[in-house]
Amino acid sequence: MIDRHARATRARSLRTLMITITVGCLLLAGQHRAAAEGEPGASAPSELQQRIDQVIPAPPIPPALSPPTADLSPELAALWRAVQSPPTGDPIFDTWPERLDESNPGDLLEQRDVTATAAQLIPAPVGRASLLKFRSTSATGAPSYGTATLVTPPTEWPEPGHRPVLVDALPINSLGMRCTPSYAMAHGLLSRSNVTDVFPPTTAWALSRGYAVLIPDHEGPWMSYGEPNVAGHVILDGIRVVRSMPAGEFRDSRFAVGGYSGGAIASYSTAMLLDEYAPELAGVLVGVTTGGLVTDNRVIAHRFNGNFASGVLMVVVLAMSREHPEILGYLNNLAQWVATSPIKNACGEVDGPMGVLGLPIDIAANIAHPLDSDIAEEIFARTDLSDRRSAAPLYIYHAAHDLWIPFEGARQLYRQQCARGVPSVFRSEPGEHVIGLATGFPGAIAWLDARLRGEPAPDECPAFPDADPTSPR
Structure with missing residues (x-):
């Protein structure tokens, strides 16, 4: 059984961390529209993204081995290990x-x-x-x-x-x-x-x-x-x-x-x-x-971005990076702090509150228009x-x-x-x-x-494939 005091301490740490991060983001970002500077598909960071990395240093991450399922550079291997969920003890x-x-x-x-x-x-x-x-x-x-x-x-x-x-x-x-x-x-x-x-x-x-x-x-x-x-x-x-x-x-x-x-x-x-x-x-x-x-996933990523569903999007990006670690190379310093924070051990109830301010995914990336980038297209294709x-x-x-x-x-x-x-x-x-x-x-x-029970599956497919499946048969 998890110690209640330890759980409460982790919860307070998580709340403090999220308040600090989101306040900092608001001070940096001003209006959310500023995150969309540059042309779609551009690989260079926007002015906002550059300022984030200028103000926020990279987190200290100790060296680590590559995962058993990939061969990563020393930098990505260290970050990949740092974003994993902590051991359960079991x-x-x-x-x-x-x-x-x-x-x-x-x-x-x-x-x-x-x-x-x-x-x-x-x-x-x-x-x-x-x-x-x-x-x-x-x-x-x-x-x-x-x-x-x-x-x-x-x-x-x-x-x-x-x-x-x-x-x-x-x-x-x-x-x-x-x-x-x-x-x-x-x-x-x-x-x-x-x-x-x-x-x-x-x-x-x-x-x-x-x-x-x-x-x-x-x-x-x-x-x-x-x-x-x-x-x-x-x-x-x-x-x-x-x-x-x-x-x-x-x-x-x-x-x-x-x-x-x-x-x-x-x-x-x-x-x-x-x-x-x-x-x-x-x-x-x-x-x-x-x-x-x-x-x-492409439609959903754009639909969730920059509104109160943005917390779910950010959690999914972090989760995806665990199986597709090349994503980690596109996280800016702010995102690395978040990804290595207690959020990496959070359950689903955190997804919604993380999006309360509707921050766009751009504030977590080191390239402009990350959802339209080559790496995003590659992940969309794989999934x-x-x-x-x-x-x-x-x-x-x-x-x-x-x-x-x-x-x-x-x-x-x-x-x-x-x-x-x-x-x-x-x-x-x-x-x-x-x-x-x-x-x-x-x-x-x-x-x-x-x-x-072994009953044959019914087939309600329309005789004409273009027919509306919601209309009465």
């Missing part, structure tokens, strides 16, 4: 396994019984909860690892065949390793507080239906929030490791994946990467739901899965009045997948993004239930 999360290249994706590396603590967080009877550590793959294809928790109900599966498994991709949306659902389930109720761990009650519902539940830490070992390749790899390798469990309990189980918002990035990526990364799972993954999904065909039937839902994530993106995804022959369903839900989580849950969970 070796199963902290320790990088040796000789990962000698194992295969999905191989079990370590296992621990966490039933007693996991049961505190799940409002349903729990038979057993196992923390799993397994071989996975980084965003760039290097050997990596993942963690997940497998929860089973206390009763035998009453139907023929093996017990189905629901993969509950929670919206982690965090930078700190202590913010993962598996850490919370391994360390108890007070180790972390996140309402999305229990609402909507996906895991409890699945256990009550007799299903097993796999809860993946889909941001990977570097906590790379928003990186779709990492998320898809971790979930697919989690399915692999569960299917290979001793006694073959889940060898022939059906699996389905559900996720919303940050969790939707993970569920969507699982469906899009299955054919190329885990083709042996074709037919094993019987359905995927994705709600409130970001389908175009774009829109050219893929889902390897599983889809249930796509989106809040009709979502203020930040465009409704049209979800509708376009539906049209694209229909045109590629994927059995798909599209639902427009009332409300904005947060309300859509609640209003969309009943339909999504009923669809997943039917897939896990």
Whole structure:
């Protein structure tokens, strides 16, 4: 259990740091428009960015080794280490396994019984909860690892065949390793507080239906929030490791994946990467739901910039730099101070408050118009899965009045997948993004239930691909 005094001290430090930084930014920036000096695509820093580096010195960063998944310059290696989440104190999360290249994706590396603590967080009877550590793959294809928790109900599966498994991709949306659902389930109720761990009650519902539940830490070992390749790899390798469990309990189980918002990035990526990364799972993954999904990172980055969603954007940029460390070479001194501050260990509740002043991402960069730069275009391309065909039937839902994530993106995804022959369903839900989580849950969970029971997936794709999927059939 985390010491309350230590938590309070960290919280005060974080608040003080954020106040100091944001006040300094306002004094330097004046009006936000000043950050947009220069021509789009320019690589030289703007006048404002030059003044920031003149006034704020670079933080002292000790030398460090390159990450095991990349070969960086000494300067970038040191900065990359400095922006990582601090260790949790639990070796199963902290320790990088040796000789990962000698194992295969999905191989079990370590296992621990966490039933007693996991049961505190799940409002349903729990038979057993196992923390799993397994071989996975980084965003760039290097050997990596993942963690997940497998929860089973206390009763035998009453139907023929093996017990189905629901993969509950929670919206982690965090930078700190202590913010993962598996850490919370391994360390108890007070180790972390996140309402999305229990609402909507996906895991409890699945256990009550007799299903097993796999809860993946889909941001990977570097906590790379928003990186779709990492998320898809971790979930697919989690399915692999569960299917290979001793006694073959889940060898022939059906699996389905559900996720919303940050969790939707993970569920969507699982469906899009299955054919190329885990083709042996074709037919094993019987359905995927994705709600409130970001389908175009370029559009979202510009939409979030310079308003009260800018905190989310800055957190995602920092998180992305952990898997794509070349981003770090474009951080100015101010951004380096922020990235190496206690923010690097923050959970999702910090994302929103960080954007309260609506500061543009330009104040954190050493090049003008960073969202239009070559490095931004490269990252957008690496994280774009829109050219893929889902390897599983889809249930796509989106809040009709979502203020930040465009409704049209979800509708376009539906049209694209229909045109590629994927059995798909599209639902427009009332409300904005947060309300859509609640209003969309009943339909999504009923669809997943039917897939896990073995019912064929419905196909509501229009006969004419250009037809409006929201209109009555």
